Amino acid sequence: MKPFPEIETDRLYLRELTLEDRESVFKHFADPEVTRFMDIEPCRDIKEAEEIIQFHMDDSGCRYGLFNKVNNDFLGKVGFHCWAKREPSSAELGFDLSRSYWGQGLMQKALIEIIKMGWDVMNLDFIEATVEQANIRSQNLLVKMHFSKADELKGDLFYYMLNKEEFIL
Numbered sequence: 001m002k003p004f005p006e007i008e009t010d011r012l013y014l015r016e017l018t019l020e021d022r023e024s025v026f027k028h029f030a031d032p033e034v035t036r037f038m039d040i041e042p043c044r045d046i047k048e049a050e051e052i053i054q055f056h057m058d059d060s061g062c063r064y065g066l067f068n069k070v071n072n073d074f075l076g077k078v079g080f081h082c083w084a085k086r087e088p089s090s091a092e093l094g095f096d097l098s099r100s101y102w103g104q105g106l107m108q109k110a111l112i113e114i115i116k117m118g119w120d121v122m123n124l125d126f127i128e129a130t131v132e133q134a135n136i137r138s139q140n141l142l143v144k145m146h147f148s149k150a151d152e153l154k155g156d157l158f159y160y161m162l163n164k165e166e167f168i169l
Helices: 019-029 046-058 106-120 136-144
Strands: 012-016 062-068 074-084 090-097 126-132 157-163
Touching (some): 019 046, 019 062, 046 074, 074 106, 106 136, 126 136
Antiparallel strands (some): 012 062, 062 074
């Protein structure tokens, strides 16, 4: 496992996912609303959840689980993949949240901390994100986080980018 720091906010605890999180990840990804704008189908069994976790553990970036500090409930995932360490360095941001936590500002808090970690620990120069055209919530969140939206689609997806100099809290 890569040594990325654990992170805390006022309401969240973030740590890298491990195979011990398979039950929580399975329940999260079994919800078709969570996977609706992803390139995966809802999980049908624990093996699929293990494969998701293992994919992120083997990837060049990091994927954190979001946990409620009060009751330790698993809320979703956030992190980076496709980490290009060349100059300028970049990674693609990914995030998802369990439906019962939508609209509470939790992902925005998590993104602030993950983006800061990307600048400080991963030494990223810019961060990319792609979003399905129908995923209005994620688009609005990226705009709130000062990501710039490209004029052209990347595949059928909206493409967003954030330069380190543009990141404002």
